Amino acid sequence: MATLLETQHLQKAFGGLIAVADVSLRVAEGTIHSIIGPNGAGKTTLFNLITGKHPPTSGTVRFKDQDITTLPVHRRAHLGIGRSFQITNLFPNLTALENVRLAAQAMGRDNFRLFRRAATLDSYLRRAYEVLDLVGLRAEALQLASSLPHGGKRKLELAILLAPDPQLLLLDEPTAGLATEQVPELIAIIKQVQARGGKTIVLVEHNMNVVMNISDQITVMHQGRVLAEGTPSQVAADATVQSAYLGELYGDFGGKQ
Ligand SMILES: Nc1ncnc2c1ncn2[C@@H]1O[C@H](COP(=O)(O)OP(=O)(O)O)[C@@H](O)[C@H]1O
Numbered sequence: 001m002a003t004l005l006e007t008q009h010l011q012k013a014f015g016g017l018i019a020v021a022d023v024s025l026r027v028a029e030g031t032i033h034s035i036i037g038p039n040g041a042g043k044t045t046l047f048n049l050i051t052g053k054h055p056p057t058s059g060t061v062r063f064k065d066q067d068i069t070t071l072p073v074h075r076r077a078h079l080g081i082g083r084s085f086q087i088t089n090l091f092p093n094l095t096a097l098e099n100v101r102l103a104a105q106a107m108g109r110d111n112f113r114l115f116r117r118a119a120t121l122d123s124y125l126r127r128a129y130e131v132l133d134l135v136g137l138r139a140e141a142l143q144l145a146s147s148l149p150h151g152g153k154r155k156l157e158l159a160i161l162l163a164p165d166p167q168l169l170l171l172d173e174p175t176a177g178l179a180t181e182q183v184p185e186l187i188a189i190i191k192q193v194q195a196r197g198g199k200t201i202v203l204v205e206h207n208m209n210v211v212m213n214i215s216d217q218i219t220v221m222h223q224g225r226v227l228a229e230g231t232p233s234q235v236a237a238d239a240t241v242q243s244a245y246l247g248e249l250y251g252d253f254g255g256k257q
């Protein structure tokens with residue numbers, strides 16, 4: 001499978017603290033690739049290096065065979081890298097539909113044109129409905145974002161991310177804060193986004209059941225480095241991962257699958 005995203009010896013130091021020490025990663029197109037590891041392992045920082053929020057101290061990021069290491073955030077977004085935002089990025093007093101339509105429009109090419117063609121505006125609206133459909137929020141399209149339950153807000157967040165049709169989605173703990181019974185639905189949606197939308201997804205996730213279930217590939221990070229890598233069964237069977245880290249961190253995850 002073609003490589004969509006690749007990092008080579010990425011490093012990020014914040015003063016004396018090395019958050020990402022040395023991460024070389026290959027994400028194959030069309031796959032769900034999970035990054036796991038304890039708090040402070042450097043997962044979110046790795047995302048920030050991929051999206052361009054932080055420049056790396058050293059190393060490179062390549063996307064679609066292009067070196068994007070020094071590109072600003074918006075240029076990477078236009079190339080097709082989408083990242084989940086915090087819930088606070090929702091416009092609470094707009095409807096779910098308006099939130100998604102604005103997200104589609106914000107990335108449209110004619111963003112700064114005074115007179116937009118009606119056909120283009122129509123296409124943003126169509127796109128908004130399409131995406132709401134995909135995440136299972138169509139029935140709530142005309143509800144205010146603020147009135148959606150927590151699970152609905154997470155779906156809306158995903159819809160906003162999907163609206164501009166990014167090729168790569170970076171999801172940082174999408175199930176955080178969800179009630180246990182809401183997790184399977186979100187997982188089904190993420191799987192559907194990958195399968196139906198042909199997306200590539202990099203996922204940081206703490207819920208090991210989710211990770212083992214959904215991932216094509218898993219990278220285990222520890223203290224800013226890659227500790228292990230492989231398919232879910234390879235990672236689960238990895239003796240280093242088991243004894244050195246996963247066993248104590250996640251308890252009985254190996255027995256659940
Ligand atoms: N902007 C920052 N400035 C200083 N230190 C940071 C910053 N972001 C992250 N860190 C530190 O880098 C380390 C890795 O953090 P993070 O990437 O958030 O880990 P994870 O997402 O795996 O929990 C932590 O010690 C954290 O405190």
Ligand SMILES: [Mg+2]
Pocket residue numbers: 043044045
């Ligand atoms: Mg994090």
